[in-house]
Amino acid sequence: MLDDFMTRATLAGIGVAFAAAPLGCFVVWRRMAYFGDATAHAAILGVALSLTFQMSIFTGALAVALIMALTVTLLAGRGYAMDTLLGVMAHSALAFGLVAVSFLSGVRIDLMAYLFGDILAVSRSDLVVIWGGAVLVVALIAWRWSQLLTATLNEELAYASGFDPKREQLVLTLSLAVTVAVAIKVVGVLLIAAMLIIPAAAARNLARSPESMALIAAGIGTFSAIAGLRAAYVFDTPAGPSIVCVAAVLFACFSLVGWRTQGRA
Amino acid sequence: MTLVSVENLSVRYGANTVLRHVDMVVEPGEIVTIVGPNGSGKTSLLRAIIGATKPSVGQVALKPGLKIGYVPQKLHVDPTLPISVERFMRLTDRVSRRQCVEALETAGVPDLLKRQMSQLSGGQFQRVLLARALINQPDVLLLDEATQGLDQRGSAGFYQQIEAVRRETGCAILMISHELHVVMSASDRVICLNGHVCCEGSPAVVASAPEYRALFGTGTGGALALYRHEHDHHHDHDHDVNPKEAAE
Numbered sequence: 230m231l232d233d234f235m236t237r238a239t240l241a242g243i244g245v246a247f248a249a250a251p252l253g254c255f256v257v258w259r260r261m262a263y264f265g266d267a268t269a270h271a272a273i274l275g276v277a278l279s280l281t282f283q284m285s286i287f288t289g290a291l292a293v294a295l296i297m298a299l300t301v302t303l304l305a306g307r308g309y310a311m312d313t314l315l316g317v318m319a320h321s322a323l324a325f326g327l328v329a330v331s332f333l334s335g336v337r338i339d340l341m342a343y344l345f346g347d348i349l350a351v352s353r354s355d356l357v358v359i360w361g362g363a364v365l366v367v368a369l370i371a372w373r374w375s376q377l378l379t380a381t382l383n384e385e386l387a388y389a390s391g392f393d394p395k396r397e398q399l400v401l402t403l404s405l406a407v408t409v410a411v412a413i414k415v416v417g418v419l420l421i422a423a424m425l426i427i428p429a430a431a432a433r434n435l436a437r438s439p440e441s442m443a444l445i446a447a448g449i450g451t452f453s454a455i456a457g458l459r460a461a462y463v464f465d466t467p468a469g470p471s472i473v474c475v476a477a478v479l480f481a482c483f484s485l486v487g488w489r490t491q492g493r494a
Numbered sequence: 495m496t497l498v499s500v501e502n503l504s505v506r507y508g509a510n511t512v513l514r515h516v517d518m519v520v521e522p523g524e525i526v527t528i529v530g531p532n533g534s535g536k537t538s539l540l541r542a543i544i545g546a547t548k549p550s551v552g553q554v555a556l557k558p559g560l561k562i563g564y565v566p567q568k569l570h571v572d573p574t575l576p577i578s579v580e581r582f583m584r585l586t587d588r589v590s591r592r593q594c595v596e597a598l599e600t601a602g603v604p605d606l607l608k609r610q611m612s613q614l615s616g617g618q619f620q621r622v623l624l625a626r627a628l629i630n631q632p633d634v635l636l637l638d639e640a641t642q643g644l645d646q647r648g649s650a651g652f653y654q655q656i657e658a659v660r661r662e663t664g665c666a667i668l669m670i671s672h673e674l675h676v677v678m679s680a681s682d683r684v685i686c687l688n689g690h691v692c693c694e695g696s697p698a699v700v701a702s703a704p705e706y707r708a709l710f711g712t713g714t715g716g717a718l719a720l721y722r723h724e725h726d727h728h729h730d731h732d733h734d735v736n737p738k739e740a741a742e
Binding site for chain 1: 581636
């Protein structure tokens with residue numbers, strides 16, 4: 230079954246959709262959209278380093294994404310506004326990454342594959358990495374779910390309930406780095422944030438509880454992956470962007486529905 | 495047994511010392527109100543008590559096994575986060591639906607269980623926060639300017655609710671407030687804070703203490719003076735009269 234490249238691509242897309250759904254909800258609730266974007270952009274530097282030192286792309290991207298996310302978390306609130314800091318760090322990392330890749334002589338690198346993903350080239354071992362990462366992220370977030378929600382609502386409430394909201398922030402940071410690292414192959418660094426934010430934002434219109442929002446987001450992400458790949462096959466369009474396009478259309482439809490039901494109520 | 499004991503507490507953010515050598519206690523069943531101008535360290539004191547801020551000097555001792563109910567100053571529920579009152583109340587504590595209903599009744603809002611948090615009015619929202627804090631039968635309730643954003647009638651009603659809660663449950667209450675006229679009558683003890691404890695005692699004693707008048711002015715009974723006070727008055731003079739002792 231896994232011999233078919235379309236099957237592998239579909240499974241890879243579903244894996245990313247599952248990890249991105251609960252994490253994406255927190256990204257939306259905590260207004261971390263730009264944070265996700267910055268972490269993802271930094272990963273291209275990780276790709277360059279991986280190719281230089283002949284490591285796996287996953288390891289390099291994970292390391293740089295993690296360093297990036299931790300640095301931003303540490304520096305936040307010390308002089309610069311968060312979005313300025315993210316703008317500086319994210320685009321510097323992206324630029325350094327692109328320059329670093331150009332130095333790699335001898336190896337011909339298809340940069341597009343890392344910027345926009347190369348889901349049709351997902352191998353069996355890629356699938357193992359993607360699903361391993363996805364299971365890790367979902368398990369981590371499910372384990373800390375209540376604490377993460379409390380810390381999202383109010384920091385002092387978290388302290389008064391006996392746990393440290395900074396540690397919960399670290400859980401999200403780690404999950405974000407893992408998700409970025411596994412999603413590079415699927416949608417590429419430029420569109421990872423889209424997979425985090427669009428399904429979650431679309432799900433908001435239908436959800437009545439935090440849990441249902443995460444589940445609906447997973448459903449929307451999965452459908453986008455399947456339908457996007459199908460569309461890419463039929464219309465011969467790039468696969469990663471096609472997936473994001475389907476998610477965006479779903480977002481528009483659900484927003485319209487949500488807007489209309491709210492208007493009546 | 496003393497529930498909360500703050501000894502010689504100093505809190506510093508970088509080079510900025512917000513609290514200096516603060517001593518205070520909360521005994522079972524009493525209502526203690528902390529008043530003070532903006533930037534006087536009221537919230538820092540509360541944060542130190544719940545462990546959110548580390549003291550640079552001194553310590554906070556809590557009775558072993560002390561259950562704290564915390565009502566935050568403001569809680570922002572992002573419009574993108576769908577959450578019902580019931581789900582919110584069961585977030586951190588393992589409680590039954592019945593306990594939720596009982597806590598909501600104690601807080602004076604029995605019918606809100608199924609409502610979305612984002613649909614509540616300001617007054618309902620604060621009472622749901624109060625109910626959530628009450629759900630585990632705390633020994634002490636901490637309220638950080640819990641009536642911010644409520645109109646005068648709303649906050650008066652809220653304070654009456656707090657008194658009723660104390661009557662019914664017997665839990666101690668430590669609250670920070672700006673609304674001196676309401677607070678004064680409701681509290682057993684008032685602590686006037688401005689980086690350090692300026693004066694302390696029963697509402698009547700504190701209202702007539704020179705340190706309090708220096709901070710909040712006279713004539714209006716403190717109710718309006720709040721918005722006119724000098725931020726940087728100095729306490730170079732010795733506190734030769736301890737208003738608390740003078741009252742006894």
